[in-house]
Amino acid sequence: MAxxxxxxxxxxxxxxxxxxxxxxxxxxxxxxxxxxxELENFNDYDYVVVGTGCTALAFVHEVLRNDPxxxxxxxxxxxxxxxxxxxxxxxxxxxxxxxxxxxYPWTLSEKTHQSQLGYCHGYYPFFGGRxxxxxxxCPQPQAQxxxxxxxxxxxxxADPRFWSQAREVLNVISTxxxxxxxxxxxxxxxxxxxxxxLSDIPSLxxxxxxxxxxxxxxxxxxxxxxxxxxxxxxxxxxxxRHSAAHANxxxxxxxxxxxxxxxxxxxxxxVGVETSRGFFGLRGNRSKLVLCAGAVPNTTMLxxxxxxxRETAGKRLTGHFLSHISARVPVHVDASPWSQNRSNxxxxxxxxxxxxxxxxxxxxxxxxxxxxCPSPEKDxxxxxxxxxxxxxxxxxxxxxxxxxxxxxxxxxxxxxSERNEQCWIRAxxxxxxxxxxxxxxxxxxxxxxxxxxxxxxxxxxxxxxxxGVEGPKEYWDKFSQTWSTQKPTKHHMRIxxxxxxxxxxxxxxxxxxxxVDDMYRPYGAKNVYVTGAGLFPxxxxxxxxxxxxxxxxxxxxxxxxx
Numbered sequence: 001m002a003x004x005x006x007x008x009x010x011x012x013x014x015x016x017x018x019x020x021x022x023x024x025x026x027x028x029x030x031x032x033x034x035x036x037x038e039l040e041n042f043n044d045y046d047y048v049v050v051g052t053g054c055t056a057l058a059f060v061h062e063v064l065r066n067d068p069x070x071x072x073x074x075x076x077x078x079x080x081x082x083x084x085x086x087x088x089x090x091x092x093x094x095x096x097x098x099x100x101x102x103x104y105p106w107t108l109s110e111k112t113h114q115s116q117l118g119y120c121h122g123y124y125p126f127f128g129g130r131x132x133x134x135x136x137x138c139p140q141p142q143a144q145x146x147x148x149x150x151x152x153x154x155x156x157x158a159d160p161r162f163w164s165q166a167r168e169v170l171n172v173i174s175t176x177x178x179x180x181x182x183x184x185x186x187x188x189x190x191x192x193x194x195x196x197x198l199s200d201i202p203s204l205x206x207x208x209x210x211x212x213x214x215x216x217x218x219x220x221x222x223x224x225x226x227x228x229x230x231x232x233x234x235x236x237x238x239x240x241r242h243s244a245a246h247a248n249x250x251x252x253x254x255x256x257x258x259x260x261x262x263x264x265x266x267x268x269x270x271v272g273v274e275t276s277r278g279f280f281g282l283r284g285n286r287s288k289l290v291l292c293a294g295a296v297p298n299t300t301m302l303x304x305x306x307x308x309x310r311e312t313a314g315k316r317l318t319g320h321f322l323s324h325i326s327a328r329v330p331v332h333v334d335a336s337p338w339s340q341n342r343s344n345x346x347x348x349x350x351x352x353x354x355x356x357x358x359x360x361x362x363x364x365x366x367x368x369x370x371x372x373c374p375s376p377e378k379d380x381x382x383x384x385x386x387x388x389x390x391x392x393x394x395x396x397x398x399x400x401x402x403x404x405x406x407x408x409x410x411x412x413x414x415x416x417s418e419r420n421e422q423c424w425i426r427a428x429x430x431x432x433x434x435x436x437x438x439x440x441x442x443x444x445x446x447x448x449x450x451x452x453x454x455x456x457x458x459x460x461x462x463x464x465x466x467x468g469v470e471g472p473k474e475y476w477d478k479f480s481q482t483w484s485t486q487k488p489t490k491h492h493m494r495i496x497x498x499x500x501x502x503x504x505x506x507x508x509x510x511x512x513x514x515x516v517d518d519m520y521r522p523y524g525a526k527n528v529y530v531t532g533a534g535l536f537p538x539x540x541x542x543x544x545x546x547x548x549x550x551x552x553x554x555x556x557x558x559x560x561x562x
Contacts, residue, residue: 022256025080029238030127031255041272041281045071047559048273048282050260050301051292052076053129055531057230058169058549059290060252061237062556072252074234075275077259077293077435078125082132083235085227087390088215091381097133097390101126105297107428109441117321117442118496123294127256128231130294135389136213136227137367138172138546139352142206145363146547148418148537150508152518156554157547166550167211171228175350175388176209180224182386185341186406187349190370193337193466194351201461203355203454210350210367210388213545225386261434263289263305268526270305288527288559292552295534296425296440299504302515303427304434308524309505312515314425318503318539319442320413321452322495324392325459326476328405328483329467331372337468338372338406346379347372350388354541355458357451363541364414364455366462367392371407373399397481408466414455415539418503420445425504442498456493500544502533520555529555 008015026032031039042048047063049056052074063070081101086093104122112119124130140163146154156162166172175187187209196207215226238252259276270289272281282289291298302309331338349370356363369388373379376399387393392411399407416423422443431437444452467473474483478492508514510523514537520529531552533544 022079026256029235029254030080031253035253036255036277039280041283042073042287043281043283045073045287047072047288047290049074049290049292051129051294051297052127052230052234052254053292053294054131054170054230054545055548055552056292057233057237058166058552059292059531059556060234061169062165062553063560064237064252066557066560074252074254075258075260076127076254076256077276078127079256081124081126082128082229082231084232085136085215085229086132087385088226088229091384094384105300105436106425106438106440107431107436109439112440112442115443116494116496117444117498120319120440120442120498120501123297127254128229128234131228131230134545135391135543137352137389137543138167138170138211138213139208139354139365139542140167140211140546141354141540141542145354145540145542147361147363147540150514150518150537153507153535153551156551159554162550162554163546165553166546169233169549169553170213170546171215172211172546173214173225174209174211178225180386182224182346182348182382184347185343186347186370186372189338189341190349190351190368194353194368194462198465200465201355201458203358203458204353205356206354208352210352211546212350212388259435260293260301261304263301263525263528265305265525268524270525270528282527288529290529290531290555292531295501295504295532296438297435298530298532298534299425300435300438302505302522302530303425304437306522306524306528309515309522310427312510312513312523313505314427314438315513316418316503316506316537317423317425317440317442317501318416318418318420318536319423319498319501320415320539320541321444321448321498323412323452323456323459323493324495325410325412325456325463325488325493326398326407327410327463327467327473328398328402328407328476329471329473331404331406333472336471337466342372344374346375346382348383348386348388353462355455357454360417360447360451362415362417362447362451364412364451364458365541365543366455366459367411367413368462368466369393369409369411371399371409372405373407374403376400376403398476401483408463410459410462412455412459413499413541414448414451415541416442416498417445417447418538420448452494453490456490460487500533500539502536502539502544505530505534506537507535508537519558520551529559531555
């Protein structure tokens with residue numbers, strides 16, 4: 001900063017007049033330019049973490065819980081954008097989602113671009129990563145839903161600490177237990193209406209109130225439900241570490257605008273990283289490199305750095321395809337299941353259902369958000385803040401004229417088959433930018449198409465269950481922007497954009513295509529570790545963040561004992 005004590009308070013003359021926000025933030029919270037200049041290598045750090053999203057938070061939180069004196073540095077490729085989840089802020093911030101804020105660090109195949117899938121959702125290269133804009137749904141998959149996961153991952157998930165500590169770090173809250181006036185009677189009715197088992201929808205295996213990652217707040221606070229963001233929790237952790245520095249605790253450091261381009265290897269040992277801020281050494285047994293940048297960026301780094309990994313990484317690529325179905329049911333009609341206990345204020349509820357295709361056993365998930373909004377103009381702001389799934393939220397045009405209805409916003413996701421050889425990541429050796437030198441492709445095979453259609457039919461069955469078999473219901477036509485008694489077609493329901501990419505560096509025997517061993521180490525590296533959904537051999541149909549964090553915490557616990 002150009003300001004000096006000699007010109008403080010405007011004496012003896014005007015001081016520096018052009019303070020830069022990014023420098024002010026870095027100097028007070030993150031690593032300043034001076035810190036970077038003084039840093040020649042990372043040898044003094046126990047852990048060098050690439051990324052600042054949910055898995056980075058989970059790993060760092062668990063490391064410092066077990067040993068507060070560990071030294072950790074997190075490297076974030078982007079800058080500081082928001083201090084919390086965008087939905088917690090005022091309306092103008094909602095324009096940040098998508099658009100130029102979302103980046104695509106790959107070349108997309110033309111076949112994907114021309115297909116019904118269209119593309120794969122990108123990354124947000126800022127402090128906090130995707131947690132600034134994610135949905136926050138955190139269902140806990142049962143053991144049988146972790147299909148083809150290796151024994152080591154099943155053992156980790158069976159540990160009593162696994163799910164409880166993952167829920168703790170994400171502050172997961174059930175919609176049935178929220179202390180918020182918007183969540184109440186409607187949730188009880190929704191849960192009762194979709195109580196498991198549903199004999200008329202036999203493919204559904206589980207049904208429970210939605211588990212959502214909520215913003216941390218004091219127990220006596222009066223404010224209602226807000227969304228979780230890793231950035232907010234990491235900032236809190238940085239603050240705690242600095243406050244306790246006098247107790248021999250080395251402060252957690254976070255460096256922004258530091259893109260890791262390549263891991264420099266000496267045989268099987270990582271001896272440094274090439275970054276946008278220069279080369280930093282890792283020589284010595286103390287420093288361990290932990291990749292928390294997301295499935296695709298992690299895969300790209302490994303393919304560019306460890307020749308042995310190219311034999312397996314990216315050969316398998318899974319994720320989720322989506323369909324959205326919105327329906328409404330009138331409240332004030334004879335025998336309506338929703339006529340009782342209706343409030344004159346906003347009501348929100350959410351339910352999560354997991355099902356299996358009866359033949360292939362592939363999984364699908366239906367996320368049902370119910371909304372009763374008797375005063376759209378008055379309640380729109382509150383609904384925008386609290387709706388469990390922003391991408392499947394009630395629109396203004398849907399709410400107007402629906403004051404005497406309950407809206408059901410159904411987001412269904414299905415898993416790509418891990419046997420789909422049309423989905424892959426491949427190295428593009430001619431691309432000089434090592435952060436983007438890959439080509440990515442997603443296409444549906446026959447098994448995927450079969451599950452997609454089956455999932456959509458199951459969603460219609462859920463709507464029938466909600467309305468009553470003979471009950472009146474209408475579906476939203478997104479093209480005409482009107483309600484209709486006609487069911488939407490595939491063209492209306494299916495959403496472009498693959499989400500929750502997974503399996504690109506899955507844990508398993510190398511001879512069977514695995515890229516990572518039981519200790520989360522990529523084959524061919526001794527002091528490099530991998531987190532995230534890239535570890536999953538199959539995608540399942542559940543939102544992946546909770547198990548991603550659980551496995552990141554398991555990695556932290558394992559490294560504590562080595």
